[in-house]
Amino acid sequence: MANTQGNHRLIGTVVPVGALRGERTLGVGEFPDLVEFAQWCVKMGVGLIQLLPVNDTGYESSPYSALTAFALHPLYLRIGDLPEAASYTQDLEEISRRFEKKERFPYGEILRAKMDLLRKIYAAHKTEIGERAKPKGPLGKWIDTNPWVKEYAVYRRLKEKNGEKSWKDWASHRTVTAKDIEALWGNEPYREEHLFWAWIQEALDTQFSRAAAALAEAGILLEGDLPILMNEDSCDVWAHPEYFRRDLSAGAPPDMYSPDGQNWGFPIYDWEAQAKDDYAWWRQRLKTAEKYYQAYRIDHVLGFFRIWASPHGDNSSILGRYIPAVPVELQDLTGLGFDKPRIRWISQPHLPSGEVWNALREGIRESNDAAAEAERVFSQALDRIGQEELWLFKDTIRGEKDIEALGLHPAARSYLLWAWHNRIFLEYEKGRFAPVWFYRNSRGYASLSEEERRSLEELLEKKRVDSEKIWEKQGEKLLKVLIASSPMLPCAEDLGAVPGCVPRVLTKLNILGLRVVRWFRDWNAEGQPYIPFEEYPELSVCTLAVHDSSTVREWWDREVDQQHFCGFIGEPSLPKIYNPGTAKILLHKAAAAASRFRVFQIQDLLHLSPKWYAPDSGSERINVPGTANDFNWTYRLPAPISELSRDKDLLNAVQKLGSVKPKLGKKSKESP
Known part of the structure; x- marks a missing residue:
């Protein structure tokens, strides 16, 4: 999907699809809910919607731990819109009764309920779906234009057969070739099972494509999130081991927040191997994404320059x-x-x-x-x-x-x-x-x-100096491949220990960087002062919080040095407990940044109204890094979109963010 608004200053919001609560939501947000959400955003003057990753992660709730770089998550399918689901109203109502009133959605329970119903529907309609899958049928044609689905369907069938274990622990087919996968796909006894997964993906693609088209028609810039790395237990690593180095595990070096560093457990890329076919896997990934998005967030862009890798035998990344x-x-x-x-x-x-x-x-x-x-x-x-x-x-x-x-x-x-x-x-x-x-x-x-x-x-x-020359050369080469592969606008997540070559290359290639206000400081100067908003580079996205951080409210109440920050923004007497007045001041300050996009988590926008404050600010987070539990990645809006949109105070408050005039300084045209 071509980018039409990427050169304009925009106010945006970040929301996980699963957080949406539309008129027909079954306990978790679904792709069609984006249309209703976008209509509300248009009224508020929000011109950009940024999503978290939406690829299939199986029964792992983290959207950054995908089973595939191509297939969409069945969780976000609106089953009621399937033509085969017309007679399953009672089943849909049962799912709605079980989950709709939950404050956060129970990821595993909802996924199992939806998958069980999809199995039931498919079993009753497998004959006609099989007819649609013939070479000249609509599903058959869709499979031909989306050949990745064959690998995915074979992988999903084998994963279920092996009790959802990692492919490394399967009884057979741990190592396969392209010919092996094609033979398994064409094996008649497995045809029905493979078509089940293809049928779901065709429906997801249809629903997401329609929603994306509606957003583009409404003038909304839709930005996707492409995690740089793949889970070792993924279809892609299983089917294309030549693209990955499994002897090393990607992560981040130790810092003040993680003294042992971060070991993500994901293999790193073998860029030399990928270069042999001109990075076909990445090019295909971007072509698939551009069906929906006009812009995309390059997760951990530093990894294209150099990746922090630890021995596979370590749990920490201290020896990375x-x-x-x-x-x-x-x-x-x-x-x-x-x-x-x-x-x-x-x-x-x-x-x-x-x-x-x-x-x-x-x-x-x-x-x-x-x-x-x-x-x-x-x-x-x-x-x-x-x-x-x-x-x-x-x-x-x-x-x-x-x-x-x-x-x-x-x-x-x-x-x-x-x-x-x-x-x-x-x-x-x-x-x-x-x-x-x-x-x-x-x-x-x-x-x-x-x-x-x-x-x-x-x-x-x-x-180090010699290495940085290599990093700059590799980063520029790989990012040029991404840019040449798609008309989508690239936005980079360039957080962490950023070498000097990264902002140089991003500026040279016109890629927007990320500036998180609480971390955008001169860390080497006395007092570690915040960088003035007028000095933010135009080629950047300014935000007050991200999915891995606390919300602005929790940050204000529990984390920030309020006196220091009040001095920075020139507001000496803000209340110690966050309220809509504080929210208005902080969000307006960020909205005035010289950055092209000023993007706020949906929770932070909701705090402009007193109606949507949860009793515990910590409950409004999306994720708490370093923890594994049923809380992470299950955030839901506090009310249906229709109810939120009737809050006139909230509507007016967000509208005013769009009218904030930017402060432009001498350094705003440059990446610091």
């Missing part, structure tokens, strides 16, 4: 490294005067006997128990260096998971994990080293002379 990167070679270290024993000293953890004993005595009360545990540690995890009171990890210990698998006492496990990270370098290939994130805290670094530290730091800085 950037890929690609210029390595520290063996000759670099020998050139600094390090001989073989000292290279081992700085690249492998060394554990003194006394330190091991002290850690166990402090963590285990009974001395006999501590002694017994020490025996297990020394025999199962460590090898002694000659006759020294110094130990190395056994060769069988290759990562954190191996340490945890030993089943040791928590005190022993905790100490060994700490010791495992205690090194300057990780030798990830023979003779190739990467600096550990916390290398300056290591035993090896403390033992270096001042001259050795200076030489080592100079070497690492040179490697």
Whole structure:
């Protein structure tokens, strides 16, 4: 779908499809509800609607953990609109009674209820659906124009057959070729099951396409979200292993919020392999997305430049490294005067006997128990260096998971994990080293002379500078592929430890970056001041909150230094407890940013009216990172769209955001 409004300043809102509550919603938002939501947005002067990812994630509620980059989520299908569902009114009403009054939608329960009903409908109409699937039938033609559905249908059938287990644990077909998948698709005994999944996807595509067309007709810019990575347990990794490196796990390095870093458990891309067919998988992904969207959010755009990857045997990302990167070679270290024993000293953890004993005595009360545990540690995890009171990890210990698998006492496990990270370098290939994130805290670094530290730091800085040249070249190359593949407007999520090459490339390619007000600060200056709104780059999206953060209300009440922020916005006397007046001031300040798009979570817009405040602000969040529960990703609007749209105070308050004039500074045309 071509972009027609991407060059205009717009007020936008972010909403998960599942959060919508339309006239015919069955406990969870569905694609047709977007039309009703868009009509309300038009009245409010909201010109952009940004969605969270909508691909099928199976029974995993996170939209960023997809089973497929192409198939849509059956959760968002309006079953009542299917021609085959005309006689199932009672079933639909039963689902509605069970779930419609829930404050948050019970993801697994609703999905099972909808899938059970779809199975029931399909069983009664499989003959006519089979006729539609013949080569000249409408479903058959749809399959021909969406060939990815064959892989998806075969994968979904096998996944169900194997009790929803990861494909790595299937009884058979763990490894397949394109010919194998085609043969399975064409196998007559499986035809009905495969067509079940294709039938659902055709219906989802039809409903989403119609909704997207209605939004475009109404003048709404619809922005999708394309997660950069794929779940290892996905159709794409299963069917196209050549595109992925499963020996490494993507994530983010340690920071003030995550001292162990983030290990997402997703494989990284093999860009060299993808280049061989001119990035066909990514091109197809964008072509599929542009059927619905006029703009798209590039999730974790930093990953196109370089990705933080950890060994597959680790749960944390403390021993991660950037890929690609210029390595520290063996000759670099020998050139600094390090001989073989000292290279081992700085690249492998060394554990003194006394330190091991002290850690166990402090963590285990009974001395006999501590002694017994020490025996297990020394025999199962460590090898002694000659006759020294110094130990190395056994060769069988290759990562954190191996340490945890030993089943040791928590005190022993905790100490060994700490010791495992205690090194300057990780030798990830023979003779190739990467600096550990916390290398300056290591035993090896403390033992270096001042001259050795200076030489080592100079070497690492040179490697960083050389690596950034590689990152810039790769990022520009890959992002050019995306831009050339689709007319959609690209918007980048460029949060985290951002190297200088990223904003340069985004500006060069006219890609909008993301500016989250609470994090857009000069972190190196005294007092870490907020960046003035007039200095936001025009090529950016300004927002006060994102799906992984608290809402503006919760941030104000529980997190922010109110005095500091009030000084920044020039409002010294805002109330300590968030209210519509505070919301108006904060949202108006952000609406005046020089950014092209000023986008607010739907919860934050609702707080412009006193009617829609939940008793607990934390209950209005979409996701709490680092937690796994039934709460995350199940947010619903506090009332049906029809009821919300009758709130004139809210309507007027949001309308006024669109009339806020921007403040433009000298730096607003540039990415900082």
